[in-house]
Amino acid sequence: MRDLSDATLRGLGVLEIFGTAEYWSLKVKEPLPVDRKRQLSSVLGFERVQRRPEIDALRGVFLVWMTLTHLPTHLSDLVNEPFGFVSSAEGFVFLSALLVARLYIRQAAETGAALRTKLWKRALRIYSYHLMLLAFAFTMAAAFAELAHRLALINLLNFYLAHPFDAIVGSLLLIYCPPLLDILPMYVIFLLITPFLLPIAVHRGWKGILLASGSVWLLAQFGLRAWVHHVVVHVTALHIPLQDTGSFNLFAWQMVWVSGLCIGAAEGRSFRRPPRFAYQVSALICIFFVGVRHNWLGNHLTQQTLGLQLDKWQLGPLRLVNLIAFACVIYWSRKLLTRLFLIEPFIMLGKASLQVFCAHLAFVFVGLALLYGTVSQLHGFDAVGLVALTFVGLIFVALRKIRRERQIRTTTRPELTVDPAPHIHLGLTGD
Numbered sequence: 001m002r003d004l005s006d007a008t009l010r011g012l013g014v015l016e017i018f019g020t021a022e023y024w025s026l027k028v029k030e031p032l033p034v035d036r037k038r039q040l041s042s043v044l045g046f047e048r049v050q051r052r053p054e055i056d057a058l059r060g061v062f063l064v065w066m067t068l069t070h071l072p073t074h075l076s077d078l079v080n081e082p083f084g085f086v087s088s089a090e091g092f093v094f095l096s097a098l099l100v101a102r103l104y105i106r107q108a109a110e111t112g113a114a115l116r117t118k119l120w121k122r123a124l125r126i127y128s129y130h131l132m133l134l135a136f137a138f139t140m141a142a143a144f145a146e147l148a149h150r151l152a153l154i155n156l157l158n159f160y161l162a163h164p165f166d167a168i169v170g171s172l173l174l175i176y177c178p179p180l181l182d183i184l185p186m187y188v189i190f191l192l193i194t195p196f197l198l199p200i201a202v203h204r205g206w207k208g209i210l211l212a213s214g215s216v217w218l219l220a221q222f223g224l225r226a227w228v229h230h231v232v233v234h235v236t237a238l239h240i241p242l243q244d245t246g247s248f249n250l251f252a253w254q255m256v257w258v259s260g261l262c263i264g265a266a267e268g269r270s271f272r273r274p275p276r277f278a279y280q281v282s283a284l285i286c287i288f289f290v291g292v293r294h295n296w297l298g299n300h301l302t303q304q305t306l307g308l309q310l311d312k313w314q315l316g317p318l319r320l321v322n323l324i325a326f327a328c329v330i331y332w333s334r335k336l337l338t339r340l341f342l343i344e345p346f347i348m349l350g351k352a353s354l355q356v357f358c359a360h361l362a363f364v365f366v367g368l369a370l371l372y373g374t375v376s377q378l379h380g381f382d383a384v385g386l387v388a389l390t391f392v393g394l395i396f397v398a399l400r401k402i403r404r405e406r407q408i409r410t411t412t413r414p415e416l417t418v419d420p421a422p423h424i425h426l427g428l429t430g431d
Contacts, residue, residue, distance in 0.1 A: 054338050059095060059353045060346030062088040067360045067390060070180065072152070072367045072376065073383040084289035085303075085310050085322045089183070089248075090256055094327075096187065097260025100194060105265040108198035116195040123191035129358050130184040134171050137181060138164075141365050152368040152376070156180070159244045170238045175245055180361055182246030189250060190257045197261060206262045213258040220251035221314065252315035256323075274328060282328035289322045345395055352401035359397045363390040 065088040068079045081087050100119070107115045138160060145153035146161065156179055160167035170176030174185040201209055216224070228251070229242050291297045292306065303310055309318040330337065349356050367386050370378060378386055 053347055054334075054342055055095065055099065056350035057338075057341045057343070057346040059092070059350030060348065061341050061350075062092045062095070063349050063353060063356055063360065063394070064346070064391075066092070066357075067363075067394070068387075070360065070364045071386060071390060072364075072371060073378050073387060075383075075387065076377070081293060084286055084293050084326065085312070085319045086326045087312065089312075090323055092183075093186070093190075093253060093256045094260040094263075097190070097194075097257040098264035100191070101198065101261040101264030104194075105198060105202065108195075109202045112195070112199050115198065119191050119195045123188045126184055126191070126354070127188050129354065130181070130188065131172075133181055133184070133358060133361060136362065137178065137365070138168065138171075141369070144369055148369070148372075150369055150371060151374065152371045153365070156368065159240070163239075166238050166240060170236075170240045173236070173238075175232060175236065175238060176240050177246035178244070179247060180364060182248055183357075185246065186248050186250055186253065190254065194261065197258070198265070201261070201265060206265075209258060210262060213255050217252050217255040217315065217320075220249050221308075221317070224251045225249050247313045249314050252313075255315065255320075279328055279332040282325035282332070285321065285325035286329055289318075289325075345398070348398045348402065349394060352398040355397050355401045356394050359394055360390065363393060 065079060068075045069088065070076070104115055104119065107118070137157060141153055142157050142161060144150065145157060154161065159176065160178065167176050171178075174188065177185050197209055226242060229245060233239060288297075292301050292310075293303065295302050299305070306318060308314055309316045310322075311319065363386070367378060367390075370382060370386070377383070
């Protein structure tokens with residue numbers, strides 16, 4: 001960031017600069033008027049962000065990966081964590097947080113109330129999509145499961161079928177989260193707390209936030225979720241078992257979200273990149289975990305023997321190491337990955353990621369409805385037909401959403417003869 005004179009800093013209300021002139025090292029003396037806040041955000045380097053097609057493509061890759069993992073076919077076995085103990089879920093949470101920070105860090109430097117309003121509106125929109133998915137699951141899916149005796153769907157909705165009132169009330173409060181329907185509630189909760197984190201990061205830095213996030217993750221490894229669940233059950237009188245509150249341990253997974261916010265806020269500004277040897281070490285770590293994942297390293301180094309250290313839902317410590325190493329390798333290989341994946345339909349799917357995500361869950365429910373008895377996967381033409389129909393449907397949903405946005409832009413800004421300025425799409429974080 002460019003050097004700032006003492007007079008400029010005093011005029012902006014900046015008290016002092018610690019170390020290098022990174023934006024998180026700046027301390028604001030008192031709340032600034034809106035016009036001066038805008039001037040401060042400009043000086044700190046918070047310029048308006050432009051669309052990054054490679055990010056859209058990466059979101060599209062994650063959606064394809066997630067869809068193939070969730071569909072009940074043999075492909076699920078092949079794409080379920082083939083690169084070690086990393087999955088599309090971690091990447092999607094991280095990337096969504098990164099996009100939120102890129103889009104809103106400027107507003108966090110200018111005003112707090114407007115930032116809360118916008119992010120909470122996005123959270124409300126995602127919540128509305130979650131309600132639509134719940135309505136589909138509690139009506140059509142549940143009715144078909146009981147009438148046709150589909151064990152896969154019955155096991156998915158067993159608590160609702162046994163305790164419908166508690167399930168409905170608990171789901172509205174984001175307490176009861178059936179399998180597959182526990183990702184959007186996590187995004188809603190993370191978006192609700194983000195407006196409080198970004199202003200703190202702008203004015204006081206990320207160190208305290210990252211330290212607090214790491215502490216909460218550590219407590220999550222020692223039963224914080226179970227203790228909070230006990231308190232919630234006591235307060236609400238909703239006796240929902242812990243396993244029915246969602247697979248994800250939010251107290252652990254918040255660390256992925258906070259890390260994404262930090263990286264997204266620092267993008268394009270002063271950001272200390274790891275030395276080159278760190279990428280080589282990360283590649284070796286990833287190779288080691290790939291060996292553990294596929295049982296290549298003997299009976300003492302397997303997923304079963306390492307247990308909770310590699311647990312996905314708890315985000316165990318060894319899994320966290322694998323995630324950090326994998327992220328470094330992805331960053332190191334970004335040019336190659338851009339050439340491979342900066343193509344359609346990945347970009348198109350990424351632009352409409354919220355709608356595509358919800359649509360993929362509908363197709364997963366269809367796949368589960370086709371299972372009968374104790375059969376756990378579709379085979380042959382049924383499997384091929386389900387996969388083909390799913391991706392045709394997802395592409396249709398993405399095209400429809402993109403065309404509708406173009407029509408809205410044309411209607412609201414008819415005077416423009418060229419495409420309007422690029423606009424960031426947040427996918428699961430709203431838009």
